[in-house]
Amino acid sequence: MIRFYTNIFIGTVCILVAQVAFAVSDTVTVSQVIGIDTTPPTIPVPVTVTPIASTQIDVAWGVSTDDQNLTGYRLFRDAVQIATTSLTTYSDTGLLASTTYTYTVEAYDWSFNISTSSAPVSTTTFPAPVIAPAPTSSAVASASTRVGSVLKTVQIETDKNSASISWETNMFIQYSLRWGRVSVYDLGFVRNDTFKKEHTTLIDDLEPGTTYVYELRAYTQSGTSYVLKKDSFTTESSPDTNAPSNVADLTATKEGDSVKLSWDNPSDTDFSKVRIVRNYNFYPLDPSNGFIAYEGTAESYFDAGVLSTYTAQYYTIFSYDETGNISSGAVIKVDKNDANIPETARENVDYQDSEQSTPGQNNTEHLDVDFSDVLVLQNNVRIDPVNEIVSIVTGLPVVIQIPYELLPEHLKTIVVTIQGTDDEPVSYMLRVNKDKSAFEAMIPSFAYSGEYSIAFSVYDYKTEILSVFDGTLLVKGMSALTQFTQQTAEIQLSVRTILIAVLFVFLLSSYALYFFVMRKRSGEDKHLGA
Amino acid sequence: MRYRSLSTVVSAILFTPLILFSLHIAGAQIMTSTNYQIESDSVNVGGGLSTSTNYSIESTAGEVGTGASDSVNYSLRAGYQQMQEVYISITGTSEVILSPAIPGVTGGESNGSTTAIVRTDSLSGYQLTIKAEGSPAMQKGADTIADYAPVGDPDYTFTTGATDAHLGFTPEGADVVQRFLNSGVTCNSGSSNDVSSCWDGLSTTAVPIASATGSNHPTGVATSIRFRVGVGDSAAQAPGTYTATTTVTALPL
Numbered sequence: 001m002i003r004f005y006t007n008i009f010i011g012t013v014c015i016l017v018a019q020v021a022f023a024v025s026d027t028v029t030v031s032q033v034i035g036i037d038t039t040p041p042t043i044p045v046p047v048t049v050t051p052i053a054s055t056q057i058d059v060a061w062g063v064s065t066d067d068q069n070l071t072g073y074r075l076f077r078d079a080v081q082i083a084t085t086s087l088t089t090y091s092d093t094g095l096l097a098s099t100t101y102t103y104t105v106e107a108y109d110w111s112f113n114i115s116t117s118s119a120p121v122s123t124t125t126f127p128a129p130v131i132a133p134a135p136t137s138s139a140v141a142s143a144s145t146r147v148g149s150v151l152k153t154v155q156i157e158t159d160k161n162s163a164s165i166s167w168e169t170n171m172f173i174q175y176s177l178r179w180g181r182v183s184v185y186d187l188g189f190v191r192n193d194t195f196k197k198e199h200t201t202l203i204d205d206l207e208p209g210t211t212y213v214y215e216l217r218a219y220t221q222s223g224t225s226y227v228l229k230k231d232s233f234t235t236e237s238s239p240d241t242n243a244p245s246n247v248a249d250l251t252a253t254k255e256g257d258s259v260k261l262s263w264d265n266p267s268d269t270d271f272s273k274v275r276i277v278r279n280y281n282f283y284p285l286d287p288s289n290g291f292i293a294y295e296g297t298a299e300s301y302f303d304a305g306v307l308s309t310y311t312a313q314y315y316t317i318f319s320y321d322e323t324g325n326i327s328s329g330a331v332i333k334v335d336k337n338d339a340n341i342p343e344t345a346r347e348n349v350d351y352q353d354s355e356q357s358t359p360g361q362n363n364t365e366h367l368d369v370d371f372s373d374v375l376v377l378q379n380n381v382r383i384d385p386v387n388e389i390v391s392i393v394t395g396l397p398v399v400i401q402i403p404y405e406l407l408p409e410h411l412k413t414i415v416v417t418i419q420g421t422d423d424e425p426v427s428y429m430l431r432v433n434k435d436k437s438a439f440e441a442m443i444p445s446f447a448y449s450g451e452y453s454i455a456f457s458v459y460d461y462k463t464e465i466l467s468v469f470d471g472t473l474l475v476k477g478m479s480a481l482t483q484f485t486q487q488t489a490e491i492q493l494s495v496r497t498i499l500i501a502v503l504f505v506f507l508l509s510s511y512a513l514y515f516f517v518m519r520k521r522s523g524e525d526k527h528l529g530a
Numbered sequence: 531m532r533y534r535s536l537s538t539v540v541s542a543i544l545f546t547p548l549i550l551f552s553l554h555i556a557g558a559q560i561m562t563s564t565n566y567q568i569e570s571d572s573v574n575v576g577g578g579l580s581t582s583t584n585y586s587i588e589s590t591a592g593e594v595g596t597g598a599s600d601s602v603n604y605s606l607r608a609g610y611q612q613m614q615e616v617y618i619s620i621t622g623t624s625e626v627i628l629s630p631a632i633p634g635v636t637g638g639e640s641n642g643s644t645t646a647i648v649r650t651d652s653l654s655g656y657q658l659t660i661k662a663e664g665s666p667a668m669q670k671g672a673d674t675i676a677d678y679a680p681v682g683d684p685d686y687t688f689t690t691g692a693t694d695a696h697l698g699f700t701p702e703g704a705d706v707v708q709r710f711l712n713s714g715v716t717c718n719s720g721s722s723n724d725v726s727s728c729w730d731g732l733s734t735t736a737v738p739i740a741s742a743t744g745s746n747h748p749t750g751v752a753t754s755i756r757f758r759v760g761v762g763d764s765a766a767q768a769p770g771t772y773t774a775t776t777t778v779t780a781l782p783l
Contacts, residue, residue, distance in 0.1 A: 023618070030774040032772045035635070038769070110634055
């Protein structure tokens with residue numbers, strides 16, 4: 001008789017108990033120092049107060065020092081804090097006329113260590129001004145003649161969206177500034193309530209590369225006002241932020257374990273170079289997402305032995321312009337084990353299934369996006385589909401967009417594949433555009449008319465397909481007017497060529513005839529002489 | 531026909547114990563189901579005295595694990611398979627001094643990090659958690675710096691408002707849990723583990739920051755824990771040295 005003994009149960013229980021009791025811990029202390037300085041700054045002295053107007057007193061004080069980092073000053077009027085500032089002057093406005101005010105100043109450092117308060121200093125505002133009567137025409141003329149002597153300097157610094165205007169007068173004034181694109185100055189208005197000799201104001205929310213006019217007006221302590229200056233300024237132009245076109249007609253040829261890539265560089269005038277990036281996992285999504293195989297301006301590249309280690313390679317070619325803007329990328333996959341031509345992105349997503357379904361419709365249930373959501377633009381003009389066909393023209397690049405809000409956050413990329421009836425398919429990557437409003441790609445211009453299929457493959461962050469859908473592009477030649485103009489030009493060129501040829505033949509014939517006549521006459525003269 | 535039936539019966543009698551015996555011997559191995567995993571088992575047959583010319587052995591059957599006995603200086607694991615415990619360790623952690631010092635008036639940001647290397651031979655992996663000893667974690671007497679408080683998932687970007695003064699952390703490493711992975715824009719979405727992204731606040735409740743489902747012995751896996759304090763320019767944070775005591779725990783699964 002065979003007997004069996006087992007302690008499976010006992011052993012298992014023991015191991016489980018050991019695991020539960022075996023957690024290990026470690027203590028990590030995190031410390032942060034906030035402003036270790038404990039020494040306050042020195043007292044800001046001397047403090048001076050100057051009445052400027054019936055409503056304004058200017059306060060100034062000496063610079064304090066600190067062993068660590070002096071940060072600013074606190075200004076008190078009649079023991080009430082009225083301002084903090086990093087400057088050493090302050091214009092206290094909105095005061096009552098003929099009233100005495102007392103000021104003190106404290107300095108503080110970056111740790112909020114505060115100095116001892118300065119000794120109090122007092123002064124009295126001016127009496128209220130006598131309101132002047134309405135100006136007569138002669139008074140206005142007098143004021144006008146006074147403008148040149150009041151305004152000493154004006155300086156304007158502009159950038160793309162703002163302008164900083166600084167000016168100096170030889171007397172204390174308040175000011176108003178109006179600006180606009182035309183002389184009605186309808187875009188903005190500012191006015192200050194401080195009497196000063198040096199003024200600066202910033203105008204923002206301006207358009208780049210635009211000329212604005214402005215009017216600067218002064219208000220004196222006596223209540224009169226007059227125009228200081230009317231002039232204009234122009235904001236700086238925006239830098240080029242437009243991405244260049246992608247390369248065209250990207251093809252790949254396998255030669256053993258090597259790959260030869262060929263393409264046509266974009267025709268953008270500021271095109272500078274292409275960068276070829278390869279990755280054996282997925283299409284490189286940006287210019288640093290993989291191995292940089294080539295950089296330059298050539299239109300072909302031989303990638304030697306690239307298929308010896310990995311059986312498949314994904315390529316993306318990015319084009320650059322002189323400003324550094326980068327195209328979305330033209331993509332192609334090369335598979336060593338595929339006996340046919342290198343795979344395009346369209347083949348890579350097993351597009352056979354989707355081709356059996358209705359064009360123009362989303363063929364998966366993962367994402368509710370289809371061809372009707374795609375925006376097609378040429379020359380910055382949106383072209384709407386007619387019967388699910390988008391008609392475009394040859395000779396102009398095409399911008400393909402899918403609105404960002406229609407796509408999920410975990411989206412990785414979108415690849416669009418375009419194929420003519422007798423052409424090899426060419427694929428491009430759609431990337432998020434600069435204002436994050438859409439996934440976008442700029443497709444090079446079409447050279448030939450005809451019907452092209454356009455297929456989209458949407459990948460999530462795990463490079464799994466979320467959706468595939470397709471549509472049709474109907475590429476037409478130039479417009480009839482453009483064609484007529486071109487044909488007319490061609491005819492004019494032909495007529496001109498014929499006329500030149502006829503003239504040339506006429507001149508040649510005339511010369512030959514002249515030469516023949518002269519030679520014959522010379523022969524006759526010799527004959528008569530003999 | 532009769533002889534054939536008899537032959538079948540005899541064969542069954544002879545081979546059935548052998549088949550059963552083979553099955554039980556084969557069962558002496560690690561087994562798993564949906565909810566449990568047996569890491570060590572054994573099946574024993576018989577026992578008794580075995581002799582040769584020079585040796586004799588009295589073997590046993592049906593062994594019993596007596597269990598653990600611990601004293602101040604020694605730990606005893608008595609009995610069959612009692613030494614087969616799961617090994618796990620944390621190394622590499624150190625005190626974190628955030629740098630630079632932050633001016634109390636102007637505010638600013640400071641950073642620091644520590645690395646926890648977890649080694650375990652647990653076939654089911656491990657889980658690494660972090661928790662704070664106090665709430666908020668960072669304190670200096672009565673003065674405190676708040677815990678970073680994202681809404682829901684961690685913030686992809688560490689953001690400090692003008693009146694904020696807060697401490698955040700983010701783990702980085704191969705085993706970081708999904709909550710701290712990102713899609714390049716949002717956290718708890720995608721599979722990227724971007725540097726200095728996905729910031730969360732400490733809590734007195736242990737929060738998982740890394741986990742794995744298999745053994746990593748003997749190399750272990752490092753998880754870096756990055757800390758950051760942000761103080762806004764209107765936070766008016768009192769000066770001094772603030773400290774947060776945190777506990778990092780590795781638990782075998």
